Amino acid sequence: xxxxxxxxxxxxxxxxxxxxxxxxxxxxxxxxxxxxxxxxxxxxxxxxxxxxxxxxxxxxxxxxxxxxxxxxxxxxxxxxxxxxxxxxxxxxxxxxxxxxxxxxxxxxxxxxxxxxxxxxxxxxxxxxxxxxxxxxxxxxxxxxxxxxxxxxxxxxxxxxxxxxxxxxxxxxxxxxxxxxxxxxxxxxxxxxxxxxxxxxxxxxxxxxxxxxxxxxxxxxxxxxxxxxxxxxxxxxxxxxxxxxxxxxxxxxxxxxxxxxxxx
Numbered sequence: 001x002x003x004x005x006x007x008x009x010x011x012x013x014x015x016x017x018x019x020x021x022x023x024x025x026x027x028x029x030x031x032x033x034x035x036x037x038x039x040x041x042x043x044x045x046x047x048x049x050x051x052x053x054x055x056x057x058x059x060x061x062x063x064x065x066x067x068x069x070x071x072x073x074x075x076x077x078x079x080x081x082x083x084x085x086x087x088x089x090x091x092x093x094x095x096x097x098x099x100x101x102x103x104x105x106x107x108x109x110x111x112x113x114x115x116x117x118x119x120x121x122x123x124x125x126x127x128x129x130x131x132x133x134x135x136x137x138x139x140x141x142x143x144x145x146x147x148x149x150x151x152x153x154x155x156x157x158x159x160x161x162x163x164x165x166x167x168x169x170x171x172x173x174x175x176x177x178x179x180x181x182x183x184x185x186x187x188x189x190x191x192x193x194x195x196x197x198x199x200x201x202x203x204x205x206x207x208x209x210x211x212x213x214x215x216x217x218x219x220x221x222x223x224x225x226x227x228x229x230x231x232x233x234x235x236x237x238x239x240x241x242x243x244x245x246x247x248x249x250x251x252x253x254x255x256x257x258x259x260x261x262x263x
Contacts (some may be wrong), residue, residue, distance in 0.1 A: 003045065004133065005033040007029035010047050019043035052077040054110040062104055063128040064090040069127070077120050086127075094156065095129035102126070132157040135202040142184055142206040144170040149207075157200050165193040166207070174236070175209035182206070213237035219244065219260070228252035 006017050020035075022028030024046045031037065031045060055075040058144055060201070061067070068088030075081045086097055088209035100115075102108030104126045111117065111125060135155040150164035166177050179195075182188030184206045191197065191205060230244035246257050 001037045003031055003035050003037050003060060006047070012047075012049050014052055015049035016052050016078065017047060018050050019048050021048040022046070036223055052079075053120065057081060057083070057117060057118060057122070058124045059084060059100070060104070060126045061090055062129065063092055065093045066091045073261065075117060075120070075122075081117045083111055083115050083117050083125070085112070090127050092127075092129050094132055094134075096132055096158070098128050098130050100125035103126040132159075133200065135200060137161060137163070137197060137202070138204050139164060139180070140184065140206045140207065141170055141203055143172060143206060145261040146171045147172045155197060155200070155202075161197045163191055163193065163195050163197050163205070170207050172207075172209050174212055174214050174234070176212055178208050178210050180205035217241065217243075221250055223252055224250045226255045 003020060008017075010017055015081035019033055020031040022031075022043060022045065026046070026048045028046075030048065037043070054077065057073040057075050059069040061069045061070070062192035067086075069090065070086075070088060073081060074085065083100065090097055099113055100111040101112075102123060102125065106126075106128045108126075110128065117123070134157070136152055137155050138152040139149045141149045147166075147170035149170065150166070152162060153164065155161040163180065168177075170177055179193055180191040182191075182203060182205065186206075186208045188206075190208065197203070214234050217233040217235060219232075221227075227246075227249035229250060230247060231242065233241060235241040243260060245257045250257055
């Protein structure tokens with residue numbers, strides 16, 4: 001008689017089917033699947049099980065600056081294990097998480113998040129990092145007459161950068177500062193002070209100026225016989241102006257200086 005095969009029907013969690021045995025504890029006589037049974041006697045054959053080996057799959061944050069590594073997993077012999085994803089939000093300043101690797105230097109075997117691990121061996125998987133690119137964001141005063149431009153900033157790949165403010169530092173006579181622009185003529189892309197810059201590219205931002213309404217104040221001696229009139233002043237629309245005193249001693253014989261008139 002050829003004994004029956006299991007044909008992978010009988011299963012036991014954590015164990016592997018290895019044939020038949022005349023004893024429930026597996027200490028009797030072994031019979032392989034499909035083996036020949038020649039005895040002239042009734043018999044009960046018990047499925048024989050051997051415990052599957054298990055292997056620890058652990059994770060290492062590999063210099064992360066925040067977040068948590070996944071818990072250790074158990075790989076069962078002969079059964080594929082779905083690897084963890086970055087559910088603990090591991091992060092490393094200036095780097096991007098790109099999966100797992102069997103070596104801390106990233107030169108081993110790569111495994112994507114959630115990939116299938118089929119090897120029957122223990123392993124430590126290291127977070128794999130790739131350095132983020134950086135881009136210089138610099139500023140140009142664009143013909144300012146006073147003040148200081150902001151320091152250059154560094155834009156990190158994939159991370160928005162808050163642009164600098166002017167804080168009323170840069171000034172240009174006869175003009176008002178109205179933000180930044182990618183072109184010195186103001187015809188490029190506008191960015192407000194403190195705006196979010198999201199492009200992954202280097203850029204020079206130019207101070208953008210809009211012309212003010214400016215008025216000229218001239219002083220005339222009006223038949224003076226000595227001294228000089230004050231120098232010309234300019235007034236920006238909406239800003240108060242202090243009228244000059246008779247600081248250069250205008251005089252007119254037989255008259256006393258009594259201020260300025262609009263006509």
